[in-house]
Amino acid sequence: MKIGVTKEIKNNESRVGLTPAGVFELVKNKHTVYVQTSAGEGSGFFDSHYRDAGAILLETMHQVYALSEMIVKVKEPIAEEYPLIKENQIIFTYFHFASSKELTDAMIASKSICIAYETVEDEDGTLPLLTPMSEVAGRMAIQQGAKYLEKPIKGRGILLGGVPGVPPGKVLILGAGVVGIQAAKMAAGLGAHVTILDINMKRLRYVNDVMPSHVVTELSTEYTIRKHIKTHDLIVGGVLIPGAKAPKLITRDMLKDMNPGTVLVDVAVDQGGCFETTKATTHEDPTYIIDDVVHYCVANMPGAVPYTSTLALTNVTLPYVLKIANLGWEKACELNADLRKGLNIVKGEIVYEGIRK
Template sequence: MIIGIPKEIKNNESRVGMTPAGVLELTKLGHKVLIQSTAGDSSGFDDEDYHAAGATVLPTIDRIYAQSDMIVKVKEPIELEYRLIKEGQIIFTYFHFASNQGLTEAMMKSKSICIAYETVQLSDGTLPLLTPMSEVAGRMAIQQGAKYLEKPVKGKGLLLGGVPGVPPGKVLILGAGTVGIQAAKMAAGLGAQVTVLDVNMNRLRYVNDIMPSHVVTEFSNEYNIRKHIKTSDLIIGGILITGAKAPKLITSDMLKQMQPGTVIVDVAVDQGGCVETTRPTTHEEPAYIIDDVVHYCVANMPGAVPHTSTVALTNVTLPYVLQLAEKGWEQACQDDDALAKGVNIVDGKVTFEPILEAFDWNKSFA
């Protein structure tokens, strides 16, 4: 099979879909790997690294798409790429279709095979291709939140960990999944007072077991959310419903109950966000203010640390890339139920029900 690795062209996306180590594994099996020149530079891998591993380096994105049976990348195709995608071509990447109807319709029109990292799901419910990026994003959420609490960027002017004689900041984390756990670890490490909300009591018990005593848990409901937002300095949105839009746990009227300079980092932005006033931002313009509340809603947070993120992501994607290359997508999905759950669109038809529900499309449409 011919596998293409284009350079990411989404705003400030510096990750790359494959490392030279992955190229070597594919070429050893007789597959051909094409990579766009400079695609790996920001992640710490130059063209010579890829060439030495057996890849063919091509100068343009057009040639990568035109010559490849399967495209392996990081973020969803953007409009400039829509015309390049061929009928029957496998596109293996993060898509987050439920929050982007235009992308969904474009991929249907292309009649490509869209396999989404974020919906590949093991029998125990875990999401192996989303987990490493959630780990990165959860940790970064605290780094960025602490930064945006500074006064020059319109925050409260508060040091999250406090100092002797001055109490630390208060962090509210919505969701005790991977993002929430990693955010809690970072916030606790800084010495902040941390509250984690979730509706899953098993997750709350887990948090209670592994975290220090200044991390507390409560059941998530509107009453408790409204109670905590009044005094929280930093709010992290870490809600995920696999492949579906995130529920709006913080509504626009709640912003008026928050103190001026409160910071919201909505990590759920890829799935539409769990805050009603969330809109996707970029690393170039990461934050905006509504009702004196700072919103940080960068849709590709891990892209700011591309070396760490690329290696973490490709560690888990490569085994699936190898299956797809060796067997073809149909046989690979027949043999692996987890990978089969990643198939979102085939030959112009949506095959993943939460996408249909997100756009209120009749199921017969699929």
């Protein structure tokens, strides 16, 4: 199969779809890999690395799309890429269709095969291609939240870990999934007091078992959310419904109950966000303020640490890329139920239920 890797063109997105090691494995399996020049530079992988791994370097994104049967990306295609996508071409990337009608309509019109990383699902219900980026984003949520609590950036002026004689900051985490647990781990490591909410008691029991005593769990209800937002300094939204829009757990009217300078970090922004006041931002201009509450809603948080993120992503996507390349998408999806769940749009038809809602 002819596989293409283009340079990501979304704002401040420096990750790349495949590492040189991934290219090497595909070439070893007798596939042809086209890589756009400088595609990996932002992640620390240079053209010479890809050439040495067996890739064919092409100057433009247009050339890569034109020659490739499958495109392996990181982020969803943007408007500039829509006309380049061909009928029956496989696009394997994060799509998050539920948050963009424009993207959904464009991919329907292209009649391509859209396989979304975020809906590939194992037998046990885990999302293997979303997990590593959720791990990165969960950890970054605390890293960024701690920074934006600083007064020069309009935060409350609180050091999350506190110091002797001064109590630590308080972190409220909505969702005890991968994002929530990684955020709790980072916040606890800094010495913050952490409250994590979820509607799944099994998850809360797990958190209670593995986290230190200054991480406390509570069943998530509107009442408990309204209670805790009055006293917590950093609030992280990490709720995910696979392939569908995230629920709005914090509404606009709740902002008035928060202390001025409270920081909201919405890790669910790719799925529409779990705060009513969420609007996607970029690493170039990451925050905005509503009712004296700082919002950090960067849609590609892991893009800020592209070396780590690209390695973590290729670790999990490469086995699936190889299956598709070796067998073709139809046979690969027939034989692998987890990959089959990644099919979102096929030749102009929506085949994933979550997008229709």
